[in-house]
Amino acid sequence: MAYVHRVVKAGPCVEHKKMQSFRVHTKGVKRGPNTGHTTEKQERINERVAEEHxxxxxxxxxxxxDLHAVLHYYVKDSSFEEILENKAAFLRNLRKLCKKRGITFKAVVVIETKRMTNPHIHVIISRMDPEIITEAWENVPRGGGGISFKPMDRRGNHYKLAAYLMKESRSTMERYREIGKRGKRYSKTQNMDKPEITYTAVPASSWRKDPKARKGAVLYKFDDGSTCRSGWHEISGYPYQEYFEIFNE
Structure with missing residues (x-):
């Protein structure tokens, strides 16, 4: 009898997910309620996996x-094709400006088009002078554009930010389908550090109800004050538990 323990180390955050799998599950473990159609379940899984990544x-x-920049449009009738072109032009400009200054940066980009009268582009980017980012963007869109900036916090687990950006990307995936193109929920620079992921089969019939953080770490708290979450896998119906350790940098 065993379950799978997935550990993902990404920066100061170490994620733990304990789960029954299709291949390894404990005899006698009950499945959760069967809800939704298979297609709906698969869509939820696809989005959850994209959010994890x-x-x-x-x-x-x-x-x-580091910075969370939002690129805004002054002209409110931009097409989705224009937005894609603007995103590419902004990144080209940014690379040129940073190369001149000897700056190496990392970036993640998410397009949000829920309301085409107010499209915007989210950019998570390495700390730099905001004037550089402004110069790379302000003359790119037809009619010009502005930028708002917010510094990243020190919590070590950007769980809520990733969930928010993934929600924002839903409309963008629909726009790709409308123009007959395949697109990604987000794009990123090629120099990104990769998370360390390990899977271990644990020879136990159950996991600890209330996990504890290891020495030098604290457990991440969700908005409701809890430090772990439990549920059932959308397809297999078997239970899982997840929690996050944050280590001091």
Missing amino acids: LRWDINANFGHR
Whole structure:
């Protein structure tokens, strides 16, 4: 009898997910309620997996005082094709400006098009002078554009930010389908650090109800004050538990 323990180390955050799998599950473990159609379940899984990868990328590469920039449009009738072209032009400009200054940067980019009258582009980027980012963007869109900036916090696990950006990307995936193109929920620079992922089969019939952090770490608290979450896998119906350790940098 065993379960699978997945550990993902991304920056100061170490994620733990204990789960029954299709291949390894404990005899006698009950499945959760069967809800939704298979297609709906698969869509939820696809989005959850994309959110996990986005969270790992952010946690492994960005931290306190790096920037969350939002690129805005003054003209409100931009097409989706224009937005894609603007995103590419902004990144080209940014690379040129940073190369001149000897700056190496990392970035994650998410397009949000829920309301085409107010499209914007989210950019998670290494700490730099905001004037550089402004210069790379302000003359790119037709009619010009502005930028708002917010420094990243020091919590070490950007769980909520990844969830928010993934929610924002839903409309963008629909836009790709409308124009008959395949697109990604987010893009990133090629120099990103990768998370360290390990899977271990644990010879036990159950896991600890209330996990504890190891020495030098604290457990991440969700908005409701809890430090772990439990549920059932959308397809297999078997239970899982997840929690996050944050180590002092």
